[in-house]
Every structure is written in structure tokens, then in C-alpha cells.
Amino acid sequence: MLMNGLSNLKHLTGHRFLFLRELQKKIGELASELNDRYGGRVKKPTDDTKDIGVEVGDIIFALVCLANSQNIDLDEAWKQVMNKCWGRDNERK
Secondary structure, three states, X not given: OHHHHHHHHHHHOOOOHHHHHHHHHHHHHHHHHHHHHHOOOXXXXXXXXXXXXXXXXXXXXXXXHHHHHOOOOXXXXXXXXXXXXXXXXXXXX
16 A cells, blocks of 8 residues: 555656655655664754654655665565574574
8 A cells, every 4th residue: 555655756756866865865864863862963953853664664755765766565575584593594593
């Protein structure tokens, strides 16, 4: 259902790197928030505290948009990754 809704966004893909830039931006926002909370950075009083779950959701959305722009079947890609991970982990002792 999500992929069907995203197919309407294809007109926004003027340049394929737009999704990559958006993904980088969203990862940077998550990294900044995590660093503010758990790293050595002190948050400015004017900076809002962001919801980490929403930041992760933004990253997932950006990844799905990137995959959609590349006509990637995310169901199939996910199955391949899980098979790879489970296969590799089953070989560990």
C-alpha cells in the first residue's frame, strides 16, 4: 500500500540525487539528536528536542522514496537481506 502511494511521487524525482540528499539530511538530523542526548554535544537552548522515533521514520520514508525512484522491489530486497543475515548468523557458534 505504501509503494502504491509513493508511485504518485515520481513526478518529484527531477533528479535521482534529491532522494540521496534528503536521506543524508535525515540521517544527520538523527545523528545530531542522538549526539545531543548521549554524546558530548551540549544542545543550544534554542534547539528543540526531536522525537527519535519520528527521525527514524523520516529515514525510512526517505529510503522508501529512493528505492521507489530506482524501481526496487523492497519486499524482495528485504527477503534477500533477511536470508543473508539469517544464513550468516546460523553459521556462527
